[in-house]
Amino acid sequence: MSDKPLDLEAEYNNRAAVPDHPVVMARWKADAETARAAHPPTALPYGSGEREVMDLFEAGPDAPVAVFIHGGYWQALDKSWFSWVALALLEHGVSVAIPSYDLCPNVRLGKIVSQMRDAVELIRARTGKRPVVFGHSAGGHLSACMLSEGRAGGAVAISGLFNLEPLVPTSLNAALGLDAREAAALSPVHWPVPNGSTPGGTVLDCVVGAAETAEFVRQSRDMADDWGGKGVDTRFEALPGLNHFTVLDPLSDPDSSLVRRIVELAKA
Template sequence: MTGKSRPDLEAGYNNRAACPDHPAVMARWKAEAQAARAAHPPTVLRYGPGPRETIDLFEAGPGTPIVAFIHGGYWQALDPSWFSWIAPPLLAHGISVAIPGYDLCPEVSLATIVDQMRTATALLTERAGGPPVLVGHSAGGHLAACLLSEGRAERAVSISGVFDLRPLVHTSINTALRLDPPEVARLSPLGWTVPEGAVLDCIVGGGETSEFLRQSRTMAEVWGAGGAQTRFEALGTLDHFTVLGPLADPDSTLVARIADLALSA
C-alpha cells in the first residue's frame, strides 16, 4: 500500500474522472471495432456455457501464433466487441488475435473471472499447440499477470495493469468488486509466484496517475528481482485510454514488440 488517503486513492484509480476525453476515445474504439469486424469477421469460440464465455478469434492463417488480448473495464464493464480494431495490425504481421470475453462483477466474483480466463487460455493453447502471448489492458493486465504466474503463458504485455489490489478496497471501484482483505491477498499477482524466465512487459501511459505508474514500475521491479524478464516503460503523455492507441498502428513500436514476442516463441 502507499499510505495515501481515501480521496487520493479514489483520484488515483478513477480513470474516467482523470481522463475527461475518454468518451471520445471509447467512441472511436467502438467505431473502429465495427469496421474491423466487417473487414475480418471473427470465428466465435465457446469456452463455457455462459453468454459471455466466448472468444472472438481473428485468424491470420493455419499454424500462425496467437496473441490473446484481455480487455479492461475494472472487471465490471465492456466486452470483446469494443476491441476488434486491435486485430488488423497484428494480422498484418501474420499473427492471429483472440479476444476472450468474461462475466462481470458484481454478477460474479473476481475469482470467477480469473477462472474463466484460465479456461479460455487453455482452449487457445490446445488450438494453437502452445500458449498464446497475452496482452492485457488495465483489469486485463491483472488477468494476464495471473495467467503468466501460473505458467499458462510464457510471455505477456501488461498495459496499465493493476497488480496489487489492496488500494482498490478503499475506492468506489470496490462497490462492484466486493473485495475483502483475504481475497485481495489471494488475487494480487504482485505477491504470486514469480515465473522465472517468463517475459513480462509493464507498459503504462506517461500521463497516467501516479498510482498506475507506481503499479507497473513496482511489478516490473518485484518480478524482475524474482527471476522474470521484465521491462517497464512509460509512453510519452498518453493516458489510461489513449495508451492503447499504438495498438492500432501496425508499424508502432508496441505492435512490433508484441509481434516479436509472438513470432519468436
C-alpha cells in the same frame, strides 16, 4: 515532502481522471465495428456461459495466436469494443483472440480469473503452444495472472493492476466487493513468479501511459522491479503523453514498438 494522504479514489478512478474518455471509447467502438466488417472473426466458445466466448481473428492456419484481455475494472465492456486491436497484428501474421468474460458484481473476481484460464487453455489446445497474452488495465492484471500460472508464453500488461489492495476503500470496489484478504489473494504481485522450472514464458512487459495517475505508473514500475528482482525478464515503459485510455492507441499502428514487441513475443 507532503504528508497529505494519497487520494486513492482520484488515483484509481480513471474515468474521472480523463474527462474526455467517452470520445476515446466511442472511437474504440466505431473502429471495432469497422474491423469486424473488414475481417469477420470466428466466434469460439470456451465455456457454456453466454459471455464465455472469444472472437478469433485468424491470420492463417499455422499462425501464432496472441490473446487480448480487455479492461473495464472487471465490471464493464466486452470483446466487441476491441476488435480493432487485431488488425495491426494480423498484418504481421499473428492471429488474435479476444475473449469476453462475466462481470462483477454478477460474479466474483476469482471467477473471471478462472474464465481466462479456460480461454487461454483453449487456445493452447488448438495451437499446441502457450499463447502470448496482452491486456489493458483489468486485462493487464489477468495477463500477469496467466503468466504466473505458466499458461502464457509471455505477457504484455498495459496499464495493469498488480496489487488490488488500494482499490478496497474506493468506489470502484462497490461492484467488486473485495475485502483486504481477497484483494491480496488476487494480486499477482504476491503470486509465484514464472521461472525456468515453470512451464510457459518468463517475460513480462509492464507498459503504462506517462500521463496516467501516479499510482498506475507506480504499479507498473513496482511490478517490473519486483518480478525482475526474482528472475523474470521484465521491462517497464511509460509511453509519453498517453493517458489510461489513449495508451491503447499504439495497438492500431502496425509499425509501433508496442505492436512489434507483441509480434516478437508471439513468434518467439
